[in-house]
Amino acid sequence: MRLATFIKNENQRVAVEIDNRLYDIEETAKKNQWDEIITDVMQVIQFSPAQLEDFKKKVEEAVANETAVLIEKEELEWGPCVTHPHKIICVGLNYRKHADETNAPYPEFPILFNKFDNTLTGHLKDIAIPAETNELDYEVELGIVIGKKTKHVAKEEALSHVFGYCTVNDLSARDLQMRTHQWLLGKTCDDFSPVGPYLVTSDEVEDPNNLNLKTYVNDEVRQNSNTSDMIFSCAEIVSYISQYMTLEPGDLILTGTPAGVVFGLPADQRVYIQPGDVVTVEIEKLGRLTNKFI
Structure with a gap:
């Protein structure tokens, strides 16, 4: 899994890259009504192996179902990938x-x-x-x-x-x-x-x-x-x-x-x-x- 941080409204937000496309995880979580809203990469780093695998599966399913929220890289303000x-x-x-x-x-x-x-x-x-x-x-x-x-x-x-x-x-x-x-x-x-x-x-x-x-x-x-x-x-x-x-x-x-x-x-x-x-x-x-x- 490839994780990144971007800046939106002066807040650091976590993204995932799949097939060279970047997805906003907070907005994806809201759109798909996940139990947990992921707002920062530090949350993902602290996942157990089972939680990380479940997170990865949810993201991949959202991408496959076209319910993942795409970010345009050209307009992105990047943050440090560890916040x-x-x-x-x-x-x-x-x-x-x-x-x-x-x-x-x-x-x-x-x-x-x-x-x-x-x-x-x-x-x-x-x-x-x-x-x-x-x-x-x-x-x-x-x-x-x-x-x-x-x-x-x-x-x-x-x-x-x-x-x-x-x-x-x-x-x-x-x-x-x-x-x-x-x-x-x-x-x-x-x-x-x-x-x-x-x-x-x-x-x-x-x-x-x-x-x-x-x-x-x-x-x-x-x-x-x-x-x-x-x-x-x-x-x-x-x-x-x-x-x-x-x-x-x-x-x-x-x-x-x-x-x-x-x-x-x-x-x-x-x-x-x-x-x-x-x-x-x-x-x-x-x-x-x-x-x-x-």
Whole structure:
């Protein structure tokens, strides 16, 4: 199942994509007199497997019966495909070639830092470059969305706790990030985590550690890699974090970026994101996420 969020009357609403057509789930539920009116993607993330299967069946039946309410994508205002994560946890230096390009040793344990929900924004949203940075960098990342309460989970069972996956751009103001030993400031400016357009359930992704991912800046390919280059796999990351904190449904984990970031170039060759640039990050099976910088 492919879920999305769109904005209507300043409210975030959930949609489902089937055969490249997007359907308004709240209006579909009302039209078909469902027992539960689904208004937010977070409700779906918290469904049990049986509830999710029932929800999927209802949507497919409504589409087949032509009682599902279609949304025109061209007129859509996209929101972040995960709207209210309790935690946003990020993994640094998690690709071998990215560590190599920045002359950093491979970490012995996952390097964790956090972001906040002020960083969340959607597909096709303009992003203002903060006046305080001259070194704004892109980072395509695979996002993991937790589907059930997770604590002390073994690596072998970790992926069964994942609801789905999404494309994320972990924007990073390098001058702010490197100002101190703590990376937080350079990672948490407003709109620094565009996410989406789609949240794709784990059954459609199958192996998250075999997905191609790319970044384009003004249609020029800057990053081109595969999640198989991760130092710590998705299962290892979820298991590791769960040893120290309880993961909740909707929590978002950013799993690191591959080689090709501006910061990985020699200092005299670095050209950071400028006003007017259009950056697209894409991940196989998950979709393309595009933002213009102003």
